[in-house]
Amino acid sequence: MMIKKVLFFVFLLMSLVSFSQTYDTYKPEREKINDLVHTKLKVDFNFKEKQLNGEAWVTLKPHFYATSKLTLDAKAMLIHQVSLNNQKLEYHYDDLQMIIDLPKTYKKDEEYTIYIKYTARPEKVQQKGSAAITDAKGLYFINADGLDKNKPTQIWTQGETEASSCWFPTIDSPNQKTTQEIYMTVPDKFVTLSNGKLVSQTKNGTNRTDYWKMDQKHAPYLFFMGVGAYEVIKDSYKNIPVNYYVEKEYAPYAKDIFGLTPEMMGFFSEKLGVEYPWNKYSQIVGRDYVSGAMENTTAVIHGEQAYQTPGQLIDENAQENTIAHELFHHWFGDLVTSESWSNLTLNESFANYSEYLWREYKYGKLDADMHLFEDSQAYLDGQNNDKHLVRFNYVDKEDMFDLVSYNKGGAILHMLRKYLGDDAFFLGLKTYLTENKYQAAEVHQLRLVFEKITGKDLNWFFNQWYFGAGHPRIEVSYDYNTIQKTVTINLQQLNANEFKFPFAIDIFEGGKKTRHNVFVDNNDASFTFPYTKQPTLIQVNADGVLLCEITETKILSDYIFQLKHAENYAHRREALLEVAKKQEEKDAFNAVEAAMSDASYKIRILALEKIDLINKFSKKDAIAKIMQIANNDKKTLVQATAIETLGKLTDPALKSIFVKGLESKSYSVIGKALVAMYYVDKPLAIAKSRELPDEIRKILATPLTRIYIEENDEKELPFIAKNVLSGMFLTGDDATKSLYQKAFTRISENNNSEAIQNIVDDMVVKGNQYKSFNFDKVVINLMRKMIQDQEAKNTPNKIRNTEIIKEGMAKLL
Structure with a gap:
């Protein structure tokens, strides 16, 4: 499940609210009395009443102990018949669960199939959603009556966390796995999508029944149905169909939006040493979707923010991280599933980290580090210090979908990768996936795999990062011995709990950099290093790997040097923000101006946003440079920021820059140019705004x-x-x-x-x-x-x- 971008700031605000909540009682893994084996469904849809007419054949077997009862989750349904081998069964139903009396006591591995005829009524469901997944009724009818001419009629489902049982009876728990088949009867004008393979289509007058079959086991929350008037754009990875279900308007752009998917499948398969394990991969876009996207096995749904046009995609594909995230879930979450919501990190932290892996492969380490910084900073800003990554005492299962499970978890995996080394880390992932495929797992199984491979004890790492809370808050000071030519770096942890961690320190002597890798194993640690000449800068957490907060005292010259020479994006960014505060000094102004040429486009953007052009230092030269950037930077988002910066000058002499911007293919550039033009030529700006097509005006x-x-x-x-x-x-x-x-x-x-x-x-x-x-x-x-x-x-x-x-x-x- 992807929640970032679409609901990120809602999510952040909600995490601030929940920070002060007290945790509820221990939430164990759901007891497995019966195991799901196979689920067969026949469904059709009552669009007027927003209901589903269903028949379910649920095959089960006792997990270990013999039993004569079966409990199924079934929320807000009308139950018409419950039987086994044509024999009606007695049951108790409270609108949430059915407790069924079986005709005999079944022993371990003795299978039986329950038949249930029912009506699903999602509008009657009482369970609530969360900040991450804003609704929880499982089955959604979009514009069911067709009265809204600006919105298509669609049906889609959302199973996570426990909402699949709003549209079919099941054991709605992540530690269950079942194969499935679904017969969906819909008006013939609609396309359908479900998990697995489309086996057959049978027409019946104006209706059609599509038969979808899934031969590999997966969790009930990953079941999916999608219905609507879609164009299906076909792609492939090796011999595996890769299809994109989009509304007709966006069919020409489907491959521009989703077209990197096959390359991602190949990259992840190779990186993990485990080939993509399913028989197809489809992605569909749903209107009014309740979250960012969802990893339904072989049938991913995206919210409508996925729809983008070339004028947006030229800036960046805002859905690319999400596409990678949901795809990676097909290994971490779908193939191997967290046994309980307490262990959600086994799903979401890996999917979060896949975004880093993809960006590192496709665009280089700098790009990936920019992404990691933003994710980590969101967690640090989110006030989640009291939450463990693996936590059994949450208030509600929905609370697990937060900045700890996603962002912090991804950062922890990055630290583990750095500590173990790439060979051991990725071999560990391969082993974990292979040993636990089509099963549910808990975090200890991940730890044991890494320990077996590396021979290292990793209890300390997992205890502090997975089963502990917070992160190191470090105060740094330096002691120089000019006689012995040594510097001692003092690290004091301000946390109540003590962290252990590897730590990278760079010592700069002019243009020469020396990297020192140390290990911190107590709250007060000191490390002494020799130098030849007085260090120009000492950079702690030099590789940016440790998730932490650092306090140290630096002067302006330190930050100017850091801005120019620091290896890690986060350190250059930190330096730029500090240097920008002192632009009344010429050296600081020049450093900000120089940062407009940084290798990181986000540093270039920040420098353009922060540069102070109301001063005496080289203003004319800086403006000329910004004009060059507005016209020629390889990143259109940087061009747009340059135009915005020039626009603040309200100088008619710059009008030609804005006119050129209005001719750009980039909507970001056009938008900034319109506003800039407004302040130098209002009639022209307003006239241009009215000439834009409606679809561009909306964007x-x-x-x-x-x-x-x-x-x-x-x-x-x-x-x-x-x-x-x-x-x-x-x-x-x-x-x-x-x-x-x-x-x-x-x-x-x-x-x-x-x-x-x-x-x-x-x-x-x-x-x-x-x-x-x-x-x-x-x-x-x-x-x-x-x-x-x-x-x-x-x-x-x-x-x-x-x-x-x-x-x-x-x-x-």
């Missing part, structure tokens, strides 16, 4: 809103409400969120009925996110005010759908 909604709000352009308020406000959940930028607040205020002041309706429509889908950002009260007040005004004026122009308002308010109140 550029945020910069256009900046212009329209400043222009007080009331006729654009519906556009703002429809296209901008829904994007507020995807950014943590304070200026952008401030813009959204202004937009809300302007809509309220203007009583724009269409704009308010657009907010209501969006809020119905994203209610939880509105609540997370405290926009729910604003929306409710807007709706109430609008209704009151309309009633007072007795105007016929009322909000068009009172049922939508009621549904929206119910979600928010």
Whole structure:
């Protein structure tokens, strides 16, 4: 399951809220009384009632002890028949579980098949979602009545964590594994997708039954059904079909979005030493999806943020990390599954780290390190210091899907890889996957594999990083002995608990760098090294591998040297932020200007954002350099930032740069150029904004809103409400969120009925996110005010759908 990017900042806020919660009682692995063997389903769909008519044949056997009872999870269903060999069975059902009396006592390995006829009613499900997965009713009908002409009719499922039992009876636990077959009857105009292979299609009038079969075992939460009017774009890896299910509008771009998938499959197969283990790999995009993406075995679903056009993809493929993440789950999560949600790290930490592995392979170590830094920093900023990576005392299973299981877990795997070395690390992964394939596992099994291979005791590593909380917080000081020409580096841990770790230290003597690798094994550690001449800089955690917080005292010259010479991206970034604070000094200004040429495009962007052009030092030369960057940088995102920086000067002499930017293929460049142009030639900027096709205007909604709000352009308020406000959940930028607040205020002041309706429509889908950002009260007040005004004026122009308002308010109140 991928939650970053789409819901990242919601996720971060929710983690801050949950930080102070007390943990509940111990949550064990679910006891295995009966084992799932095979699941056969026949389903059709009642679009009007948003229900599923189903028949299930569930084959099981006692796990070890003989039993005469079976407990199945089945949430909010109508149960019509329960039988075995045509004999009706007695059962008790409480809307959550069925406890079935078997006709005899079954012994270990003695199989039996239960038949259940039922109606699944997802709208009646009571269980709630979380910050990561915002809903938990399992089965979703999108625009089921077809009344919304701007949205296709679709059906998709979401099983994680325990929501598959909202649409078929099962033992809804990650430590169960079953083969499956599904007969899906749908209107013939629709395409279907499920796990495994499409065996046959049988037409029956206007309907069609698709038969999907999965011969390899996987967990119930990985079952999937998708239905809709999709174009299927075909690709392949070796002899394995790789297909992309997209709406017709995006069919021309499907391979631009998903086309690296076969290469990823080959890379991961080779890196792990385990070939991709399934018979196909399909990816589908679902409207109104409740999370980022989900690793349903052979049938991954992505949220609609996956849809991108060439003007966006030229900047970066925002879905690429997610594509890698969900694919890697097909080894870690699907092939070998965490036995309990407490061990979720065996799924999500590996999928998180796959993003680093892919970027390292495809784009180089610098690019991968930038990604690792951002992931690690999100965890460090998230106030999760009280949470163990493996934790059995969580409040709710949904709480496990957090920055610890994802980001911290990925960083821990990176540390383990560095400590063991690549050969041992990847051989360990291969061994773990091979020994546990098609089974469930716990973290101790991973540790034992690495210990067997390396001969090292790793209890210390797993105890502090997997079964302990927090990370090292280190205070660093230096003692120089100029007579003996030595420097002593003192490390004091400020944590209550003590960490042990390998640690890289670089000592620079002018342009010469010496790397020292040490091992810290107590709270106070000191290491003494000789030098030939006084060190120019000492860089601790020089390789950036250790997940930690470091406090040390440095002066401006240290940071300027660090910005130019540090190996690790995070250290150059840290130095740039410090140097940028002192640009009244010429050396600092020159260092920031030089950083605009850094090998890291994110350093170049940060330097452009931070450079202070209101000073006496080489301003003309710096502007000329920024103009060059705006025209020629190989990264369009850097070009866009350069234009934004130039735009702040509001200098008509720069108009030609902005005109050229408006001709770019990059939407980021166009957006920044429009705003910059607005402040030197308003009529031209507004005219250009109106010439843009609707699909581009939607993508550029945020910069256009900046212009329209400043222009007080009331006729654009519906556009703002429809296209901008829904994007507020995807950014943590304070200026952008401030813009959204202004937009809300302007809509309220203007009583724009269409704009308010657009907010209501969006809020119905994203209610939880509105609540997370405290926009729910604003929306409710807007709706109430609008209704009151309309009633007072007795105007016929009322909000068009009172049922939508009621549904929206119910979600928010």
